[in-house]
Amino acid sequence: MQQPALELSNITKYFGPVVANNGINLTLEKGEILALLGENGSGKTTLMNMISGIYYPDEGQIKVNGREVVISSPDDAFKLGIGMVHQHFKLIDIFTAAQNIVLGVKDGKRYSISRSNGEVAAIAQKYGFEIDPKKKIYDMSVSEKQTVEIIKVLYRGADILILDEPTAVLTPQETQKLFSVMRAMKADGKSIIIITHKLNEVMEISDRVAVLRKGEYIGCVKTSETTKDALTEMMVGQKIVLNIERPETEIDRPLLEIRNLTVKSDEGSVAIEDLSFFIRGGEILGVAGIAGCGQRELCEAIAGLRKIESGGIYHEGESIVGLSPKEIYKKGIAMSFIPEDRLGMGLAPSLSITDNMMVKNYQDHTMGFKPLEIKEDEKPFKAFLKRIYNAVGSFFDRHSPFVNRRVARAEAEQVIKELDVVTPSTETPVRRLSGGNVQKVLLGREILTDPNVLITAYPVRGLDINSSYLIYDILNRRKEAGTGVLFIGEDLDVMLALCDKIMVLCHGRMMGVVHADRTTKERLGLMMTGALDVAEEKGKPMGVAKDTRIEEDE
Amino acid sequence: MDATFFSNAIQFGAIFLFGCVGEILTEKSGHLNLGIPGIMCVGAAGGCFGAKLYLMPTADPNGFMTIFMAILFAMIFAGILGAVYGFLTVTLRCNQNVTGLAVTIFGAGFTSFFLNSVVLTEGVSTALSSAGQNFFLAAMPYEALGWFGEIFLSHGAMVYLSIIVAVIAAVVLRYTKVGLNLRAIGENPATADAVGINVTGYKYTFIIVGAAIAGLGGLCYVMDYMGGIVGATVDTTIQGIGWLSIALVIFTMWRPALAILGSIVFGALYILSSRITGIAFYQIPLLNIVPFAVTLLVLIVTSIIGKRETQAPASLGLSYFREDR
Numbered sequence: 001m002q003q004p005a006l007e008l009s010n011i012t013k014y015f016g017p018v019v020a021n022n023g024i025n026l027t028l029e030k031g032e033i034l035a036l037l038g039e040n041g042s043g044k045t046t047l048m049n050m051i052s053g054i055y056y057p058d059e060g061q062i063k064v065n066g067r068e069v070v071i072s073s074p075d076d077a078f079k080l081g082i083g084m085v086h087q088h089f090k091l092i093d094i095f096t097a098a099q100n101i102v103l104g105v106k107d108g109k110r111y112s113i114s115r116s117n118g119e120v121a122a123i124a125q126k127y128g129f130e131i132d133p134k135k136k137i138y139d140m141s142v143s144e145k146q147t148v149e150i151i152k153v154l155y156r157g158a159d160i161l162i163l164d165e166p167t168a169v170l171t172p173q174e175t176q177k178l179f180s181v182m183r184a185m186k187a188d189g190k191s192i193i194i195i196t197h198k199l200n201e202v203m204e205i206s207d208r209v210a211v212l213r214k215g216e217y218i219g220c221v222k223t224s225e226t227t228k229d230a231l232t233e234m235m236v237g238q239k240i241v242l243n244i245e246r247p248e249t250e251i252d253r254p255l256l257e258i259r260n261l262t263v264k265s266d267e268g269s270v271a272i273e274d275l276s277f278f279i280r281g282g283e284i285l286g287v288a289g290i291a292g293c294g295q296r297e298l299c300e301a302i303a304g305l306r307k308i309e310s311g312g313i314y315h316e317g318e319s320i321v322g323l324s325p326k327e328i329y330k331k332g333i334a335m336s337f338i339p340e341d342r343l344g345m346g347l348a349p350s351l352s353i354t355d356n357m358m359v360k361n362y363q364d365h366t367m368g369f370k371p372l373e374i375k376e377d378e379k380p381f382k383a384f385l386k387r388i389y390n391a392v393g394s395f396f397d398r399h400s401p402f403v404n405r406r407v408a409r410a411e412a413e414q415v416i417k418e419l420d421v422v423t424p425s426t427e428t429p430v431r432r433l434s435g436g437n438v439q440k441v442l443l444g445r446e447i448l449t450d451p452n453v454l455i456t457a458y459p460v461r462g463l464d465i466n467s468s469y470l471i472y473d474i475l476n477r478r479k480e481a482g483t484g485v486l487f488i489g490e491d492l493d494v495m496l497a498l499c500d501k502i503m504v505l506c507h508g509r510m511m512g513v514v515h516a517d518r519t520t521k522e523r524l525g526l527m528m529t530g531a532l533d534v535a536e537e538k539g540k541p542m543g544v545a546k547d548t549r550i551e552e553d554e
Numbered sequence: 555m556d557a558t559f560f561s562n563a564i565q566f567g568a569i570f571l572f573g574c575v576g577e578i579l580t581e582k583s584g585h586l587n588l589g590i591p592g593i594m595c596v597g598a599a600g601g602c603f604g605a606k607l608y609l610m611p612t613a614d615p616n617g618f619m620t621i622f623m624a625i626l627f628a629m630i631f632a633g634i635l636g637a638v639y640g641f642l643t644v645t646l647r648c649n650q651n652v653t654g655l656a657v658t659i660f661g662a663g664f665t666s667f668f669l670n671s672v673v674l675t676e677g678v679s680t681a682l683s684s685a686g687q688n689f690f691l692a693a694m695p696y697e698a699l700g701w702f703g704e705i706f707l708s709h710g711a712m713v714y715l716s717i718i719v720a721v722i723a724a725v726v727l728r729y730t731k732v733g734l735n736l737r738a739i740g741e742n743p744a745t746a747d748a749v750g751i752n753v754t755g756y757k758y759t760f761i762i763v764g765a766a767i768a769g770l771g772g773l774c775y776v777m778d779y780m781g782g783i784v785g786a787t788v789d790t791t792i793q794g795i796g797w798l799s800i801a802l803v804i805f806t807m808w809r810p811a812l813a814i815l816g817s818i819v820f821g822a823l824y825i826l827s828s829r830i831t832g833i834a835f836y837q838i839p840l841l842n843i844v845p846f847a848v849t850l851l852v853l854i855v856t857s858i859i860g861k862r863e864t865q866a867p868a869s870l871g872l873s874y875f876r877e878d879r
Contacts, residue, residue, distance in 0.1 A: 075750050090745040092738050094862045104749030111731040
């Protein structure tokens with residue numbers, strides 16, 4: 001029997017106390033396309049990074065072509081013929097395609113741009129890529145850049161290609177082109193691992209599917225012998241019952257309405273496409289979706305940080321498109337976004353908790369000026385002087401050049417007490433706090449201003465159980481106070497228990513809004529992977545409230 | 555305007571050209587070295603020191619050896635200061651602007667002290683000026699060729715060296731793997747690192763080489779333009795030239811080949827005020843700002859055109875740390 005191209009046995013990787021991969025076994029035969037399927041945080045990318053030399057496994061063996069190998073750097077992986085195309089492209093913008101492809105190749109040959117152009121064109125011809133070797137990267141579309149990345153890997157003689165969510169940034173037509181190229185590479189004897197969340201694509205392109213869930217290897221099946229439903233079940237697993245409260249509240253009219261919103265990502269691809277939904281006061285609307293499906297762009301668009309391409313965002317019937325982030329915040333829309341690196345958005349790491357409290361609302365603080373009381377029977381001149389004193393005093397109070405640290409410190413203390421933040425003092429720089437405490441500070445500051453719309457993205461990312469429940473509790477209290485909460489989450493079990501309604505995004509498109517108590521995890525899983533479109537199923541557009549506050553101008 | 559004026563413009567331009575090519579190589583590695591004025595000063599001090607080492611014990615000095623020793627020591631002195639800048643900005647990841655300014659201040663101060671207290675001992679001034687006149691300014695017989703000879707052939711070795719260095723730099727940057735790798739580092743060090751290029755090694759190499767080349771500019775001023783006469787305020791003058799060299803980098807859009815022409819333009823503008831007769835004393839500073847004004851103009855024009863190739867390297871001034879994401 002032929003040796004498998006790649007064989008992983010018992011691969012385990014820890015990040016601190018967290019097990020990212022636990023005893024993974026995986027084989028990749030020569031000339032096959034293996035799809036790697038799994039939810040967010042299931043350890044797919046970690047596993048692939050170990051094969052391509054970015055991480056080093058703590059336990060287990062890797063065999064390439066039947067030979068046991070040690071891969072400790074990307075260079076080692078290249079030498080073994082393993083090449084990975086990452087989600088984020090690593091290209092030099094002002095270089096041409098060919099220059100990027102030959103960059104850093106140590107073949108001992110003299111650098112000649114015309115020869116490089118020819119070599120790149122030959123590879124493109126062989127597999128059916130459409131690429132102009134002389135085109136500069138900054139003139140290229142996302143799909144062209146991806147092509148350059150793939151050719152870069154092939155040019156280095158890779159036999160095993162790992163593609164990390166290659167279709168996430170592509171249009172359906174571009175995806176089809178990529179698939180035909182992948183088939184050509186397969187016919188040439190290359191082995192390919194493709195990470196994707198779209199079940200349709202898995203069914204279309206792969207020979208076998210391996211499923212990971214929460215760092216565990218669930219199984220590997222032949223694509224021809226399985227169905228989408230079976231794969232979804234493997235992927236999401238059994239429903240876990242969580243003891244999270246979902247208080248019943250009076251729901252209000254829509255507070256925030258989004259209509260036909262289209263937003264582009266930093267790389268210029270469409271991140272949110274024609275999205276309509278609404279949040280009522282007193283409800284928690286969950287947003288489920290695979291990571292990078294436009295959640296970040298949606299948050300930024302609502303908060304006024306990102307330009308929208310088309311569509312509208314309405315707050316209590318008024319359009320907030322084009323307002324500055326400050327004006328939007330003044331309307332009572334607060335956002336707490338916990339990015340992957342936690343400190344990236346919202347907090348200034350070197351400033352203290354108190355200072356971070358001030359960053360957002362320093363203008364609302366006054367110096368605490370107390371006007372003098374003017375009595376009825378006061379002498380006219382004395383009353384006049386007092387009036388002048390009061391006018392001048394309140395003017396300087398409003399337009400003071402100084403900030404009031406006392407109020408901010410009190411706010412910091414309040415947040416620390418209410419959210420149980422573990423910190424030596426209110427003056428500790430935020431970057432010295434542990435991740436969970438940083439998140440609490442951020443969320444605490446946002447709810448301090450008593451917003452009527454709260455957007456919170458991944459608020460429990462990386463938190464322990466107790467802190468997570470504390471945060472759910474805070475969100476529920478906001479909900480009871482009549483706030484509309486947009487909860488962008490990762491864990492389906494949590495969302496099913498906490499949210500009233502769940503909107504599912506798949507690559508920037510809404511797959512439907514469902515009631516959390518009337519849906520199943522499997523259904524959500526199918527929607528997340530694009531296999532089920534509730535909006536299409538019902539045959540009517542979703543996301544437009546019947547009692548809308550937007551006045552249609554017809 | 556006569557042939558002498560153009561000849562002098564080329565001669566003065568050589569000083570700018572050394573500084574400019576040195577700075578271009580440094581900037582292509584992603585490091586903005588504002589220490590170039592100081593490094594040029596130190597190059598002048600080192601060059602004089604090297605020439606002294608050879609001239610003083612030698613009874614009958616040889617022209618080639620004098621120039622060789624001067625160039626060698628200019629490059630060593632400037633290279634050492636460049637290495638200090640490199641250590642601070644590459645390894646310790648200090649702020650490049652602050653470090654560069656510190657290097658300039660140190661370099662100028664050091665030069666003033668070193669030239670006056672160490673180099674210019676008894677009889678050295680005379681030896682240096684005779685070496686300048688006889689060796690550095692020695693030219694081919696050019697009188698027979700008229701104005702052509704006067705403009706292009708009347709120069710000393712340093713002027714031709716500057717043009718050779720610029721051409722080599724241009725070829726390396728454009729047509730070699732080393733140049734491709736270097737440009738990649740200046741644009742995006744993380745990408746360069748990912749494809750296996752030794753980012754730190756390249757940065758150090760080109761910061762030091764760039765500084766050494768810039769140091770030759772200082773030597774060129776003292777021994778060629780001034781003919782070996784070391785004035786008391788030499789560090790101040792070279793500093794001024796150094797800043798203009800950095801402006802010239804922007805003016806020539808980071809292209810060493812274009813810098814050859816640009817340096818002649820800057821050379822002409824720099825000496826213009828002393829050649830124009832009949833202008834009032836207070837008008838001279840107005841002429842002196844012309845190089846800066848045209849640099850601003852180039853910056854405005856290239857920014858409006860917005861073509862990526864005419865802009866500074868994308869990661870210029872940013873420290874690179876692999877584990878940063």
